[in-house]
Amino acid sequence: MNFTIILHAGIATGTVLLFAAIGEIFTERSGILNLGVEGMMLLGAMAGFSTSLTTGSPWLGVLVGMLAGGALSLAHGVVTIHFQADQVVSGLSLTFLGTGLALVLGEGLTGQNPPLLLDYNIPILGSIPVIGPAIFQDHGILVYVGYLMAPMAWYYINKTRPGMHLRAVGQKPSAADSVGVNVYGIRYLYTFVGGCLAGLAGAIISLSVSPGWYSTQTTSGQGWIAVALVIFAQWNPMRAALGGYLFGMLRRLILDLQGPRILLGFTNPLYINSNYSFFLIMTPYLLTIIALIFGSRAVAKKRAGSPSALGLPYVRGERGK
Amino acid sequence: MAIRLKVEKRVDVPRWLPLATSIGSVVLAFIIGGIIFKIVGGKPFVAARFFYQAVFGNWAVFSDTMVKATPLILIGIACAIAFKMRLWNIGAEGQFYAGAFGASIVVLIPIIPLDSPKVLVIGLMMLMGMIFGAIWGFIPGYLKAKYKVNEIITTLMLNYIIINWNNFWIFDKWSDRGFQMTATFDRVAWLPRLADYAKQFKAFSGVTLHLGVLFGIAAAILVWWIFRYSRWGYEIKLIGDNPEAARYAGINISKNIILVMAFSGALAGLAGMSEISGVVHRLQESISPGYGFTGIIVAWLAKLNPFAIIPVSVLFAGLIVAGRELQPAGLSFLLQGIILFMLISSDVLLRYKIHILPTDEETA
Numbered sequence: 001m002n003f004t005i006i007l008h009a010g011i012a013t014g015t016v017l018l019f020a021a022i023g024e025i026f027t028e029r030s031g032i033l034n035l036g037v038e039g040m041m042l043l044g045a046m047a048g049f050s051t052s053l054t055t056g057s058p059w060l061g062v063l064v065g066m067l068a069g070g071a072l073s074l075a076h077g078v079v080t081i082h083f084q085a086d087q088v089v090s091g092l093s094l095t096f097l098g099t100g101l102a103l104v105l106g107e108g109l110t111g112q113n114p115p116l117l118l119d120y121n122i123p124i125l126g127s128i129p130v131i132g133p134a135i136f137q138d139h140g141i142l143v144y145v146g147y148l149m150a151p152m153a154w155y156y157i158n159k160t161r162p163g164m165h166l167r168a169v170g171q172k173p174s175a176a177d178s179v180g181v182n183v184y185g186i187r188y189l190y191t192f193v194g195g196c197l198a199g200l201a202g203a204i205i206s207l208s209v210s211p212g213w214y215s216t217q218t219t220s221g222q223g224w225i226a227v228a229l230v231i232f233a234q235w236n237p238m239r240a241a242l243g244g245y246l247f248g249m250l251r252r253l254i255l256d257l258q259g260p261r262i263l264l265g266f267t268n269p270l271y272i273n274s275n276y277s278f279f280l281i282m283t284p285y286l287l288t289i290i291a292l293i294f295g296s297r298a299v300a301k302k303r304a305g306s307p308s309a310l311g312l313p314y315v316r317g318e319r320g321k
Numbered sequence: 322m323a324i325r326l327k328v329e330k331r332v333d334v335p336r337w338l339p340l341a342t343s344i345g346s347v348v349l350a351f352i353i354g355g356i357i358f359k360i361v362g363g364k365p366f367v368a369a370r371f372f373y374q375a376v377f378g379n380w381a382v383f384s385d386t387m388v389k390a391t392p393l394i395l396i397g398i399a400c401a402i403a404f405k406m407r408l409w410n411i412g413a414e415g416q417f418y419a420g421a422f423g424a425s426i427v428v429l430i431p432i433i434p435l436d437s438p439k440v441l442v443i444g445l446m447m448l449m450g451m452i453f454g455a456i457w458g459f460i461p462g463y464l465k466a467k468y469k470v471n472e473i474i475t476t477l478m479l480n481y482i483i484i485n486w487n488n489f490w491i492f493d494k495w496s497d498r499g500f501q502m503t504a505t506f507d508r509v510a511w512l513p514r515l516a517d518y519a520k521q522f523k524a525f526s527g528v529t530l531h532l533g534v535l536f537g538i539a540a541a542i543l544v545w546w547i548f549r550y551s552r553w554g555y556e557i558k559l560i561g562d563n564p565e566a567a568r569y570a571g572i573n574i575s576k577n578i579i580l581v582m583a584f585s586g587a588l589a590g591l592a593g594m595s596e597i598s599g600v601v602h603r604l605q606e607s608i609s610p611g612y613g614f615t616g617i618i619v620a621w622l623a624k625l626n627p628f629a630i631i632p633v634s635v636l637f638a639g640l641i642v643a644g645r646e647l648q649p650a651g652l653s654f655l656l657q658g659i660i661l662f663m664l665i666s667s668d669v670l671l672r673y674k675i676h677i678l679p680t681d682e683e684t685a
Contacts, residue, residue, distance in 0.1 A: 035473065075662065083669040088409055088473070089621060090665055096614070096658030103651020104361055221481055228474045278489035285478040296470045
């Protein structure tokens, strides 16, 4: 076990959670709760993988993966924004729909080897001792984009005019409407943005981080972890990024624990009985619950973070939210 | 002649409309699913005939469908009672596995001597299945009531946790000669099947339908009664419809969150017990093709009505049975997703009247 390796792997897997969680933050900030992240990610992973296989271009794959996630999210948009359906149920059905579509269209993709996204080094920064190789070497371009994504998203939401409109629509749509902000339009836009980012996160998995198509195992619940991360991060992109990387590191640490024979001076129990690894596999899910308990307590205490119109449909002239 | 749409809010909903939109959604979903199936290179009509044959073709296959419907009925009811209170228990899958585990330990430890009367063994398995399912529902309920933790995510995470927990025991302590399953249970732990009575009634030979289906029907009657006549049912409905009013009325919301989640978990746990005691007769890795998730759609399609859940479960059981044979494998999943989507979209018809008017008759 080596810190640099764990940090390196943690950043790579954390990037997936980062994009998905930031996408969901955009969507939820506009007042739309989209629980279909897992479905959009899986569809994005399949579409990206399949496109790269047929066209030979992994970047075209990334683009198609994004659009696939975005297109799926629009179904959620129509149903919740125009038809005012329950956002929770719609999000759940989006998960079913995305998973089903990905499995049907992804039939036969397992074991294929399309061209993948390449890894790059950043000169100079990469030669910083210990952290340089972990943060600035052998990562896909999208990992480096991820570093910029969180501060940019934070700045956009909190400091720009469109970001202010976004927050207004999520906090008090009737007030935003009365000053001429297009509530429906903005909600559609950010539902689509969230979908694209979830699709992108999926394509990053299948084309870079853990390449391949393993049906539902490709995402294995990471979409749901991203949804949990949004609450834990209190709808703040910077905290979501940090949480994503930490989570990624933990996943890697869990994997690495299975290797050594002696652990902290004791015989590694996993070395004696490999079946104990089932307890390791549960840890990320257990940690998600624990993180959520702390996150929820913080949200409840401060009464802040959560957009007040989250999950509520907006109908002009009805309920004065 | 141009037309325009005029949308107005419905004052009252005709009684036939909810049923019509539900059926319409399913039909439309099958058409869309068929089109997608055609696009990926399948033969929708052949598949449809196959579906019919695999589900209702003869008594033996229909009994097989009913066997698959049994856990769906229990889980559908488990979901419905939680959804009535707007509690999003999507962990029925995990509660099902927890129930299967609870029932298994009765036989595998064993908790009760296996030469005890069948009634005792089965009764204890039911009890343990329900207790373990209830625990798996209690945890997210408690976290929601106490710390306002989102139950959607906790119930889902608990699914992954219990599946790995079961796997540990299946692969390790209880592994049958290294296979990923426990040894077959003693016959005393098997739920009676119709086929067991083939000697007396010839028609029952090979019919796999087991007693578990009666648990489902009993649960439907119980939950119907709770909502129709009990104070508890009234409280659940009020909290679901209007939590503010419930709070003013002095209803203890936290207590009800925990109770409903535990009750919902117990029903899903009973489904797990009935599945291993009535069908697989041992604990093994894959005991569910996603019953916990299909149950969500079943509950929603049945508009949370416990009796409507029974026929809807049979339909979805048919999808599962046919889905095992149909390629590609994700098709039944896809169909379920489209059905749920159509259904929630069609709800708009229950809230609004849509008139199609020629423009020259414009009134508004």
